[in-house]
């Protein structure tokens with residue numbers, strides 16, 4: 001096996017490894033999003049619950065004050081009934097009216113606080129429903145991520161072992177160069193030679209579409225020597241289509257000219 005074929009093997013195993021890992025990555029990303037959304041809902045709920053508590057306490061305090069005023073007013077009414085003079089009566093009446101005004105204000109405020117508390121309670125319930133829903137999604141996402149991992153774990157280890165076997169007979173300096181290329185370029189670390197025009201010996205790098213000189217292509221065909229695209233620096237290789245296109249034309253019996261253009 002020539003060096004290009006060896007690298008192609010590494011490249012193909014690597015591609016599978018990256019594919020598997022990206023599947024896990026998507027599941028991981030989805031799970032993280034759910035966890036984040038859930039945390040945001042938790043925060044909103046905490047804020048609302050704090051506000052609910054404030055309004056509930058305020059309403060209860062105000063209700064207590066209303067009750068205290070009711071007691072005071074009852075006492076004044078009692079005193080009014082027992083008033084000896086009109087002046088005394090008028091004084092009690094003024095006091096009663098002052099308390100009445102205070103009471104009305106407090107009652108209105110208490111009612112407002114209670115109404116607000118009720119609104120917040122509804123919002124809390126809505127958030128709670130969303131949290132439950134989101135929790136289910138998050139749990140499902142976590143399960144999915146774990147399953148994906150379990151699913152790929154075995155295959156990933158197999159591929160890693162396969163890769164180790166594949167790289168074993170690649171020369172050290174070539175491997176160092178190729179690993180760096182894989183790291184930087186991933187799927188475009190290698191490029192297939194594309195046949196643009198066989199008769200005119202026109203070939204392109206399948207990765208960057210720039211032209212490749214004929215001697216580079218011939219070298220690949222004859223010895224599979226390490227050949228890099230001078231433009232994008234990927235490692236070039238020939239696939240079956242390119243090999244077929246470059247192999248000497250089949251002798252056509254009778255030498256019919258039209259046979260030249262016939263495709264296999």
Ligand SMILES: [Zn+2]
Nearest residue numbers: 205208229232
């Ligand atoms: Zn290229």
